[in-house]
Amino acid sequence: MNASASEGEAGASTTGRPQRILIAMCYLVHRTGAEMFTRDLALWLRRRGHAVTIFATAFGDMADELRHASIACITDVADMAARPDVIIGNTHHETVRALLHFHDVPVLTICHDRSAEHGRPPQFSQVVRHIAVDENCAERLEHEFGIEREQIELIQNGIDLSRFLPRATLPAAARTALVFSNYASHDAQLEEIRAACADRGLALDVIGSGTGNHLPDPAGALGRYDIVFGKGRCATEALVTGNAVVVLDPSSGMGEMVLAATVAHARRWNFGRALMTRPITRQNVMAELDKFDAQDAAQAASWMRANGGLDATLSALEACIRRMTDGRAVIAVPAERRAREMARYMDDWIRRGSTTSAHIGLASLHQHVAWLQQTSNDQQRAHQAQAEVLRADARRQSEHAAALAPRLQAAEAELAAQKRDAESAMAAASSAQAVLSARLDEAGSRLAEAERHAIETAAGMDARLREIYASRSWRVTAPLRKISTFIQARVQRP
Known part of the structure; x- marks a missing residue:
């Protein structure tokens, strides 16, 4: 079920008492797609009147914003004294830590990635619903972990349309381009893109933490560009802004220019890895740039704004939460089954290694890198x-x-x-x-x-x-x- 299909149901299920919601996430440090989803979800649920707590191993500057909105941010699940009504798990180990502490609370997990370790679903009886952000993630849950498709709900990431406003009409001939990705760096892949843009007379910029040009709020910058190279959330934000978008990620490869005829299909796959089937070369990039059509891009943007809004996405998620908790306020799991599930998890944890410690170290490193990048950005702005x-x-x-x-x-x-x-x-x-x-x-x-x-x-x-x-x-x-x-x-x- 996708977000638009359940929108009517969401509207009918938003009544009821406020919920105490615990959101589990590995860290909120450098504003990746999953991190921004967690932030947007927490803020939206808080505005809906729910009590929201985020549990993560590390926080960056987003914690100040969240706490200012009366959202608790904790790094130890034991610090949450009140029992939550529901747990929303975004990453594997943090979700398990939360559900083990609150052993009778229903859990909803969200798979954000087809291959990442944190995208594996916790296999515990408390987990009563699985969310996939696109068809690729739904296939992972079904094919790799044996989860029945009826238990998987497709709710795609949405964009806050009040922040990402439509840009001015695109020119007949593109003049500017942007690589919009935290994974871009000054390497051979970027040079291929730069050479293709130069050949087509386009001025190219790069936004992303990998190149030291990190923008906490890119909404105001996207309107300055005609063509945007990006994937996932970055591609979605560019499309609702009205940019022509080429699905591309320096770490994965490239797809095609998103057209009015293909935007619905590309959206279902979250403008992600499944669409990026070609290497990034000068010739491939130029072939996609040659597809630029201002009128077609405007039609794709119009469809995206009609179907990719944050309210529709999160309303569907809220409706899913209420369906879970109706009649399932407590998940009673027999001790023997819980022991088997815990033993399976520990066996998997031992075989794979402790990624929680790695997450903590990586988050600390990301915080330090983010500080260095912010310092560099401040110096660049001063210059x-x-x-x-x-x-x-x-x-x-x-x-x-x-x-x-x-x-x-x-x-x-x-x-x-x-x-x-x-x-x-x-x-x-x-x-x-x-x-x-x-x-x-x-x-x-x-x-x-x-x-x-x-x-x-x-x-x-x-x-x-x-x-x-x-x-x-x-x-x-x-x-x-x-x-x-x-x-x-x-x-x-x-």
């Missing part, structure tokens, strides 16, 4: 803020330079005009000087000609006078000599 200040200063200087540019251009134009005027004036003066020089040369030539003519005339007159002197008496020539002397003096004067 980004400093870079923004420098960019803002550069923009101001650019704007100032842009404001001065017209004035500089006007001054340069005015100087060029003055230069042209000066050159024109110099050309005119040079031309006038040439004309004047020509005129002076002409006047000099005329004056020389006049002087030559005067000299020739004087010489002729002198010769004539000499003739007169020779033929006349002194009295006649004396006045003429005076005139000749005067004329010679005048001619010779400089």
Whole structure:
């Protein structure tokens, strides 16, 4: 039974007294899909009026958020004094620890993973219902552990639609892409994706703890991207936001672009491992990028928002809890059967090794890594803020330079005009000087000609006078000599 099929039944079964609910989880440290499901479930059940306690081996920063919402967070199941009405088990060993402490409380287990150790269902009589988050997990419960399909309910993970709001309409051609996974790292797989995006002209970012870019609340960031590579919860969050989604996980391989025609099928398999049947290569990634269609992605997103909401998922889960507890407030297990079940569990525990201790150590390591990553993110944000200040200063200087540019251009134009005027004036003066020089040369030539003519005339007159002197008496020539002397003096004067 899926969440949408039981939604009507959920609405009819939400009446009744508040329940005391114990949720068992290995740890709440680094916000994986199962951890976020546990968080969302606890908050939703608390808003519905139930008393909720989370038992885990370690907590990260989510504990503050949960405690602020009046949800108890404990690391020792003995710290819960009041008997719960129901136990919801998300991981194997923590569920067993809880049911052994509260030995007559009905238990509901949730299988979140097809292969992980924590996904094995506890095989105790107290477990009266099994939940699978997708068909892959349902197959595991049925085929690997012999659980009848009638005892398995398919309730798929839902997304808080009030947090993941629809993005703006996708562009006709994709421009940005995002790898959205805590399992992504700076390795060859990521380089294949990066090369494919570069070939198709897409700017690629990565969000996830594996690359040191962990976002506690990615809802606000998804709207900045056109195509998202992700699986499981990450793919679901991207789809309800309105991104085009390629099913991909760096640790598992890749599937296909989620289309309007395939979204229901892919959702039933939780956009997970069963769909990722190809290796991550540049050619495979480019083939999926080429399927981008803004209108088809919008149709897939519309279907996802109609069928993938958190309220439908958790309402179905709440209805399942009430069906379990109606008439089964106490699970009486004979001592002999309990001993057999405990012996089977201990035999399995010895053969496999103590994973609880490993969980504690791993959770502690994850906390330390999370702290380092958070410190790195804080430093990166500080550097980004400093870079923004420098960019803002550069923009101001650019704007100032842009404001001065017209004035500089006007001054340069005015100087060029003055230069042209000066050159024109110099050309005119040079031309006038040439004309004047020509005129002076002409006047000099005329004056020389006049002087030559005067000299020739004087010489002729002198010769004539000499003739007169020779033929006349002194009295006649004396006045003429005076005139000749005067004329010679005048001619010779400089």
